[in-house]
Amino acid sequence: MANSLSVKPNSSATLPAGEVKSVSEADWKFRQTAGQFARSGYSIAGPLSVEQLSRCTEDGTGVEGASGGVAALVASSRDRSGFTVSVAATLELTCQSCAERFAMPVDSQSTIFVARDAAELAGWEDEVFESIEATEKTSALELVEDELLLAVPYVPRCETCEALLSSGKPRVHEFN
């Protein structure tokens, strides 16, 4: 069913505030260090096509109308450098109870702190926030894809099955 997916603008998509210029495929894929993403003033945001998000469409997951962004944290508001990753999209998933396709809206944002070196990163190990070493290379596309993949439930269930399950009467589907 993956080839029946369409790309369309998602009007509910939220993007980081500020100046947003058009982002090319090369901009999304350009690999740079986490330290560069955390550099004050860094910002990339815009719509993403289904083709660009190929890592998210494995295992029968569909993506419609996705947009995303990466923006450096404002230095004065934190004592650590880092960046935020945001994604807004509609995922098309297969319900694990009734095997029907259903749409799940995703609107998610994470903050990732950047450690200067391995020693600083090790010192953060007990903390609850997400962190990465400054020299680690990644792309804005990979960061947005990771954020989107995190939103995919381990066991996807449609609203109907979720409601039935919580009421104690799961809908049984016979597989032939």
Ligand SMILES: [Zn+2]
């Ligand atoms: Zn279902």
